[in-house]
Amino acid sequence: MKTFKKIGKTFGLAAILSATAFAGAEAHVTFLDKQAKQDSTILATLQLPHGCDGKATTEVRVKLPEGFVFAKPQPKAGWELEVIKGDYQKTYDNHGDKVKSGAIEIRWKNGNLSDDFYDTFVIQGKVSGVEAGTSLAFPVTQMCGDTVAAWDQVAKEGDDAHGLKSPAPLLKVVAGEGHGHDHDDMAGMDMTGKTSMDMSGMAGLGAAAPAGETVKAGDLEISGGFAKAMLPGQPVGGGFFTVKNNGQTDDRLVSVSSPASGEVQIHEMETKDNVMRMRQLKDGIAIAAGETVKLEPGNLHLMFQKVKTPFKQGDTVPVTLTFEKAGKVDLVLQVLSAQGK
Numbered sequence: 001m002k003t004f005k006k007i008g009k010t011f012g013l014a015a016i017l018s019a020t021a022f023a024g025a026e027a028h029v030t031f032l033d034k035q036a037k038q039d040s041t042i043l044a045t046l047q048l049p050h051g052c053d054g055k056a057t058t059e060v061r062v063k064l065p066e067g068f069v070f071a072k073p074q075p076k077a078g079w080e081l082e083v084i085k086g087d088y089q090k091t092y093d094n095h096g097d098k099v100k101s102g103a104i105e106i107r108w109k110n111g112n113l114s115d116d117f118y119d120t121f122v123i124q125g126k127v128s129g130v131e132a133g134t135s136l137a138f139p140v141t142q143m144c145g146d147t148v149a150a151w152d153q154v155a156k157e158g159d160d161a162h163g164l165k166s167p168a169p170l171l172k173v174v175a176g177e178g179h180g181h182d183h184d185d186m187a188g189m190d191m192t193g194k195t196s197m198d199m200s201g202m203a204g205l206g207a208a209a210p211a212g213e214t215v216k217a218g219d220l221e222i223s224g225g226f227a228k229a230m231l232p233g234q235p236v237g238g239g240f241f242t243v244k245n246n247g248q249t250d251d252r253l254v255s256v257s258s259p260a261s262g263e264v265q266i267h268e269m270e271t272k273d274n275v276m277r278m279r280q281l282k283d284g285i286a287i288a289a290g291e292t293v294k295l296e297p298g299n300l301h302l303m304f305q306k307v308k309t310p311f312k313q314g315d316t317v318p319v320t321l322t323f324e325k326a327g328k329v330d331l332v333l334q335v336l337s338a339q340g341k
Contacts, residue, residue, distance in 0.1 A: 029140045029151045031169050032120065036136075038176035041126045043231055044068070044138070046169060051115030052144035059143035060108045060121055067130040068138075068171075070094055071103040074122035074236045075267065075303055079111035081278035085271075092128050103276075124231060132175040137168040217326040219247025220287065225333040227317045228297075230310035237261070237311050239302035239319065239333050244292040252324040254284040260317050262306030269298055287323070311335045 032045040051057050064071055069092045075081055084105035092099050106123055113119050130136065139152035153164040214223040225241035245251055256264040266285060269278045285300060287293050295301050302319070304311075311317060315335040322328050 028167055029142065029169050031138075031171055034170065034172060035174050036127045036171045037174055038130060038132055039126070039128055040176060041070075041124065041231065043074075043234060044123045044125060044171060046121045046123075046138070046140065048113065048119050048121060048142065050118075051113065052142060052147040052149045054115050055144035055147050056115060057113040057142055057144050058109075058111055059141075060111075061141040061143070062106045062121070062123065063139045064104050064106065064123075064125070065136045065138060066090070067128060067134075067173075068125045068136055069099070069102055069128050071106065071123050071125035073103075073106045073108070074124070074234070075265075075278060075305075076108055076111065076119075076121070077263070077265070077280075077305055079108045081276075082107040082109060083276035083278075085274040085276065090129060092126075122234075124234070127171070127173055130173045132173055134173045135170045136173065137170055139168045215329055215331055217323065217329040219249070220245055220251060220323065220326045220329070222321065222329060222331055224294075225319075225331050227304075227311050227333040227335045229313045229335055229338045230307065231338075232310055234310050235305070235307050237304040237307050237317075238297070239264070239304060239317065240295045240297065241331065241333070242292060242294045243287050245287045245289055248289050249325065250289050251287045251326055252284050253287060253321060254324050255322045256302055256319055257322075258304065258317060258319045260308060260311075261304040262308075263304075264319065265303045265305060267301055267303045269301065271298070284324075313337050 029049070030047050032047055033042075036042050036044070046060075046062065048057060048060065066089050069088060071083075073081055073083060083103045084107070085101060086104040087101045088099070103125075108121055127136070137154045139150070139154075142149040142151065149166070151166050152168050153166050154168050154170075155164060214221055216222075221244040223242050223244070225239070227237055227239045230237045239256075243253065253266065256266060258264050266281045267278055268281050269276060271277075280303075281300075285293060285295075293300070304317075313335055317333040317335060319331050319333060320328055321331055
């Protein structure tokens, strides 16, 4: 049955009955789209309908099944990210590269989602080497302070999953449409031949250099700007560039904005002991005198939140960087493929 407990102490009868009532109402953790095509890259969107017996959710952990590979979680404002990495049981092909390991668990931590509200948690990944008709189970642990709810039950073959009190979210794999491009490939292609954003109406771009060119502001040189192509419907994107401080005075990147998204955050990513952690740098990034700071995949980067139109390969994304001493600088990022090439 579903574990609804306090760490170190089992809940009382009232909590067990409450958990059962939730299950009876089918208020489970489920996927928004419960099907996925073979050999396709998807946005697996988990729906979290409530807290733990009335308490706010503070952490969500998702274990990834074999066959769901190359996983990348979508950051959420106000939450920290951890990605646990490990070995796959099989070897998978990633655009010609043989991959034997990757993300096996995703954790959104230190958040605060009230029981009064509903939210989603999104993971991009590829369904690979899975037969049509197979259901992939994603066990979820929902933590609300010292209270834990485990959505991890999987029906045995031939049994009715509707009778489970705490079912793990399932993705049913269906037959794909041939073996053409998957969504990851399509994310880097503009099928219309036009950019997805009308640049003419974007304020502040008149003073910005063309995409990819070096921009100077006082003692600072900003170069190598690019963003990655996104999947259709994906609301979060990444941006990167290099800043060189040629002066004798320290500076700091304090904020970033863009008309292409509702908010741009400055993030740091680090990997230690097979655990990748991502957090927002609310104080910005120090640019020491005589030093060069590089924003790149897997390290410091920009995180575009609530993107209005997903970035497509060949597009350009305007940003305004605000430095403590150099002031505001307009920069244009060239959108490369989803692999950043």
